[in-house]
Amino acid sequence: MKRKLLNVEKLVVTFKTDQGVFKAVDSVSFSVNKGEILGMVGESGCGKSVTAMSILRLIPLPAGAIENGRIIFNEKNLLDLNIKEMRKIRGNAISMIFQEPGAALSPLHRIGHQMVEALLLHKKTDKKNAWRLAEEWLTKAGIPDAKEKMFAYPYQLSGGMQQRVMIAMALITKPELIIADEPTTALDVTIQLQIFELLRDIRRSGTSILLITHDMGVIWEMCDRVLVMYASKIVEEGSAGDIFSSPAHPYTRGLLKSIPKLQVDSKRLQAISGQVPSPFDYPKGCNFYDRCPHAFDRCKNEVPKQHVLENNHKAACFIAEKLVSTNL
């Protein structure tokens, strides 16, 4: 029985804009187990990054608001904590890695300084020890000549190196959970492989990872379980094996069919028609109605609930049971 590290329950996040208020995350529930890599996949605007930022309460106020839900971590609801208590968790028990490492690292401070700061904020130790630990973690993160790199500024490092620094900074406090938001999107594919290895090492040492990406290839390589998000909702959830071999939701199925694969015979791609609805214009029933090849009347008016299939595989579709056993 896997131990649940994080439990998100019915999370609702809205944003106020000039055009009105919209729901970026609509009643999202999921858990992250200890020692697993959970993938959250979806395209622009599906709500995956907002969900991740909500866990660490990094949603910009006052425009953004967590309207509803609970985020249970180590038996405490993070949404109930005050600023001081939340700060003790951020960068400590729960760390985050962002997509653009250059933007997340301070351009004005040397790497060593930033690493030491990250550690001293949470652990009681002296500067000398912190410096030594920082060097150790840079080396563990695969940075050659860590001793010298401690004195470098972020701009002196390549994208891949900067990402390693960010990972080292996230690890130095030995977090229980790392939230990685598109950690390899800005990196070359050969460097991406190196970062994958690093993330796998992290998982082996017991840290869980919530891996957010739009790239199904990354999900395939890295994740034990997968959440598929579309237009503010989780539409499918299951083990990576189930999601890839027997996808049940039409969106997941469409996504898998439309990905350009390294193919030897040039075939036209099977694209999903249409586009993601505007969050101000979400339909009455299923958000995927306009683009779904299987849509029927009920879908137009009723929001489908999660249908539970085998092995903790769930899909929010009225015909999930039929689709799960149909070949792509």
Added chain:
Amino acid sequence: MNILEVIDLKTWFPIKRGILSKTTGHIRAVDGVSLKIKKGEVLGLVGESGCGKTTLGRTILGLENAREGKALFFGKDLFAMTRHEKKKIRKRLQIIFQDPLSSLNPGMNIIDIITEGLVQFGMLEKDKISHAIKLLHEVGLDKNALYRYPHEFSGGQRQRINIARAVSLRPDFIVCDEPVSALDVSVQAQIINLFLDLKEKYSLSYLFISHDLSVVSSITNKVAVMYLGKIVEYGPVEAVISNPGHPYTQALIDAVPVPGIHKKRIKILKGEAPSPSDPPSGCRFHTRCPETKKICREQEPAEVISGERRVWCHLYKG
């Protein structure tokens, strides 16, 4: 007849240091590249950041200055053309950029954007509106788009507008610089299909630049792999992907995650590409190559030709 022939092209960027901006070195972005594209062909140019693929595309279009070499378009040297000749060429040689938004003038509405080129070349039909609607339909947009502005559209739609504009002049050749990289996955497929459809309809040829080998394999018939300013492998895309000749091509293929297939990667490429201002001696890839031999460190590999394939590697026997 070759639509495009690039001969020994070099584009170097000076590195200037000090108060007097003295040139202390060069970034050798494109360092001796030759290639040919025939009518109806789509050549994929693939490589990672800093390999020079974008600079190569931009140099061909005259957006960067070549240091050495030629680019022949239908046999005429693009770099030796008069302003008048260059203007005429623009009708036949078009470009689509990576960022769909910055390619569109935010102050112009769509009908003006897509007919601007037609007006320039006297190709606009008497009925401007119906001509514009025809162009929009070709790329899957409808007449509602005519009087709207770029900021009102999604990334995929904006890219369609860029494509409509490029194709409006019925060019022979389009340089596509990472045209789908900024788009969502499900939209990528739509745009890739659009490229394929238009190619068939108008007998277009493309130079398709991308870092994504999977995208390239969906759309091109030939592929050239670039590393640190040079082409390391060239050939029909199916042959190169199923049987790569160069270790770097092999590494790129290995690195691509393929959903459904568990890849056993025995050798993961270590380190990163060196700086193009100081390329390694001999074969530029030798610092990361899992199969490096003594000769690789000392001599630049010569081209090994095997049918339609070319590989620049000492260890490739054909």
